[in-house]
Amino acid sequence: MELKIFLDGQFVDKKDAKISIFDHGLLYGDGVFEGIRSYNRRVFRLKEHINRLYDGAEAIRLEIPISKQAFQDKVIETLKENKLDDAYIRVVVTRGVGDLGLDPRKCSCATIFIITDRIELYPEELYEKGLPITVAKTRRNHPSSLNPRIKSLNYLNNILGKIDAIDAGVEEAIMLSVDGYVAECTGDNIFIVEDGDVFTPPCDTGSLEGITQDAVIRIAEEKGMNVGFKKMKLEDVLGADECFLTGTAAEIIPVVQIDDQVIGTGFPGEITKQLRQDFSKLTKTDGVEY
Numbered sequence: 001m002e003l004k005i006f007l008d009g010q011f012v013d014k015k016d017a018k019i020s021i022f023d024h025g026l027l028y029g030d031g032v033f034e035g036i037r038s039y040n041r042r043v044f045r046l047k048e049h050i051n052r053l054y055d056g057a058e059a060i061r062l063e064i065p066i067s068k069q070a071f072q073d074k075v076i077e078t079l080k081e082n083k084l085d086d087a088y089i090r091v092v093v094t095r096g097v098g099d100l101g102l103d104p105r106k107c108s109c110a111t112i113f114i115i116t117d118r119i120e121l122y123p124e125e126l127y128e129k130g131l132p133i134t135v136a137k138t139r140r141n142h143p144s145s146l147n148p149r150i151k152s153l154n155y156l157n158n159i160l161g162k163i164d165a166i167d168a169g170v171e172e173a174i175m176l177s178v179d180g181y182v183a184e185c186t187g188d189n190i191f192i193v194e195d196g197d198v199f200t201p202p203c204d205t206g207s208l209e210g211i212t213q214d215a216v217i218r219i220a221e222e223k224g225m226n227v228g229f230k231k232m233k234l235e236d237v238l239g240a241d242e243c244f245l246t247g248t249a250a251e252i253i254p255v256v257q258i259d260d261q262v263i264g265t266g267f268p269g270e271i272t273k274q275l276r277q278d279f280s281k282l283t284k285t286d287g288v289e290y
């Protein structure tokens with residue numbers, strides 16, 4: 001069965017899902033998006049993703065022409081249309097069709113599309129052995145230039161970071177802020193564990209407010225751990241007992257090496273493993289059913 005895409009109010013076959021070359025999402029990366037997951041016919045943190053989408057849209061003064069509830073319903077409908085139990089969901093809202101100038105006022109109507117597809121998982125081996133990563137040469141956008149809370153369609157900063165990772169022969173790279181603090185990775189938030197305490201950099205160093213990051217903070221709190229936001233330098237990560245990354249696609253993935261430096265024992269740590277177990281339970285029981 002061909003994949004059905006929700007595009008501007010209707011379902012179309014994947015091969016027919018096309019947008020204009022005058023769409024400002026394409027011309028300028030002018031728009032917002034979300035990556036969401038469903039597990040066993042439950043959409044994980046759907047409301048939170050839709051809220052972040054609308055907050056980002058508001059921050060760039062992009063009016064989404066349907067209500068949040070209608071948007072959530074469309075996500076569910078798209079999943080049902082494609083009969084997917086476990087899915088990766090990509091939601092995109094662009095400024096829409098305009099002229100060749102930057103002026104967003106020339107775009108009269110936002111373009112909305114929703115893609116639901118099978119999820120491509122990282123190999124299990126990476127979770128068992130842990131991930132080697134690098135430090136990107138590219139610095140994270142300064143928050144005063146582009147607020148990291150906005151999950152915008154303009155991902156070139158992250159893609160340049162990803163190219164740095166590829167050049168180093170690894171999957172992910174730590175991105176530092178312009179003033180040298182650890183912000184996040186190219187598509188994941190970062191955590192460290194120090195003497196049993198769990199820390200992640202605050203959003204104002206240039207990281208996205210991750211939905212998986214938030215879920216992990218709550219799990220750690222419930223387990224009675226001391227957990228919180230802390231500005232950190234690369235040395236703090238290198239000297240940590242454990243390090244892991246969080247994101248919708250990766251979930252929680254241990255980091256065991258940064259360039260030629262081993263983190264902790266060089267194996268995934270106990271706290272990382274515990275958090276992974278609890279997160280896995282949460283994704284099986286929580287979420288909007290369909």
Ligand code: PXG
Nearest residue numbers: 035186187188189208210211212213247248
């Ligand atoms: N930081 C950035 C910059 C992200 O893009 C995360 C953190 C994790 O956030 P969530 O809310 O998912 O826990 C993301 C996630 C990819 C990819 O292919 C990743 C993301 C979006 C699209 C693709 O790795 N975003």
